[in-house]
Amino acid sequence: MNVGLTDEQELLRRQARDFLDRECPAARVRQLMEDDLGHDPRMYARMVELGWTAIPFAERHGGLGLGLVDLAVVLEEMGRHVVPSPFQSSVGLAGMTLAASGDEAQAARLLPSICDGSQLATVALVEESGRWDAGGVRMAAERSSDAWLLHGEKLFVPDAQVADRMIVATRTAADPADGLTLLVVNTAAPGVTVRPLASMDATRRVAAVGFDAVEVPADAVVGEPGRGWATLRRGLDRAMVCIAAELAGTAQRVLEMTVEYARVRQQFGRPIGAYQAVSHRCADMLVMVESARSLAYHAAWALDNDVPEAPLAAAMAKAYAGDAARSVASNGLQLHGGIGFTWEHDIHLHLKRAKWGEATLGDATHHRERVAQLLEL
Ligand SMILES: Cc1cc2nc3c(=O)[nH]c(=O)nc-3n(C[C@H](O)[C@H](O)[C@H](O)COP(=O)(O)OP(=O)(O)OC[C@H]3O[C@@H](n4cnc5c(N)ncnc54)[C@H](O)[C@@H]3O)c2cc1C
DSSP: OOOSOOHHHHHHHHHHHHHHHHHOOHHHHHHHHHSSSSSOHHHHHHHHHTTGGGTTSOGGGTOOOOOHHHHHHHHHHHHHTTOOOTHIIIIIIIIHHHHHSOOHHHHHHHHHHHHTTSOOEEEEOOOTTOOOSGGGOOOBEEEOSSEEEEEEEEEEEETTTTOSEEEEEEEOSOOSSOOEEEEEEETTSTTEEEEEEOOSSTTSOEEEEEEEEEEEEGGGEESSTTOHHHHHHHHHHHHHHHHHHHHHHHHHHHHHHHHHHHHHOEETTEEGGGSHHHHHHHHHHHHHHHHHHHHHHHHHHHHHTTOTTHHHHHHHHHHHHHHHHHHHHHHHHHHTGGGGGSTTSTHHHHHHHHHHHHHTTSOHHHHHHHHHHHTTO
């Protein structure tokens, strides 16, 4: 593994930071938080033009044929700017699930439109139990001669309000390890209802999605029927790394804001950063940011190169990044004294993004358990 970024990746990072500094400063983030769509389609179109949505996908599917490491560079910058965007759910979650599914027909059908931004996609997995594993899926799909019929409800579906297509995890067999079938549902199909849910992070949109006798054609299956969890697992590993990279970016920005503040805020005639109580906390934050970033890039590299321990690396990256970003953001907020608690200060945007990222796709406890299982502890 190459531990540094290549010249091209450094260029990509610079381009992403310049673009987001210009297009998505905190004032714009705050406007989009109030917006019904929750994102700016014009900004998304510009990201498509810059090639970001095509980065990790094969050229035959309209992609640039790069990897997760390259995508992580962009996602770190998006986390740094707390960008409100369906990019994570369309590219990092649904797109990566299709790409990792091994289902050439489905990938050829959907990935080109995800790459060119003409369609947005998401994944609907979680139900009432709040579980992020196969056992939490109860919603059934019944097979008729040439269609599947869906009944039930999914919760916390990211960006469902703007998604055109949704990969829905349904139960089609009573198998404790799997028994799931993934179906691509057109969100405009009769019987699909999207009910927005309140999110702690107002820069993110989640919804409850109802399925009332929704009929989807037989060829809507991603991968093999009854083997959906094995397919989704590969997509989730990649999506977890995308979230981990974004969390590393948001934590990095908090660290910079905090160090800047500790340098200028004077107490007893000295900058507060001169006191050990403050400087030690900043040093701990730096260690957490660097470790989160290293784990995210290592996992991205492992997935790009199909190394056997890639799922383990992904679980470690998500567990660590969730804990680290939340801890760095809350420490940063405390070190800002009273001002960090105010609505006007931007640090709370990062804290809420960190809390959201900590919970989404399973929290650190969930992933530490997975690490233990993968290591057969
Ligand atoms: C909108 C708002 C509402 C508030 N509401 C309340 C309220 O309801 N009740 C209340 O009691 N207070 C309230 N406060 C005050 C708030 O609790 C204080 O601002 C807070 O205690 C931090 O003090 P400070 O702002 O002076 O931070 P700073 O002095 O800037 O300190 C920043 C950080 O450095 C640390 N620090 C500073 N000096 C040293 C040092 N010499 N050695 C080691 N560490 C140091 C501090 O612990 C803190 O973590 C409010 C403030 C605001 C802005």
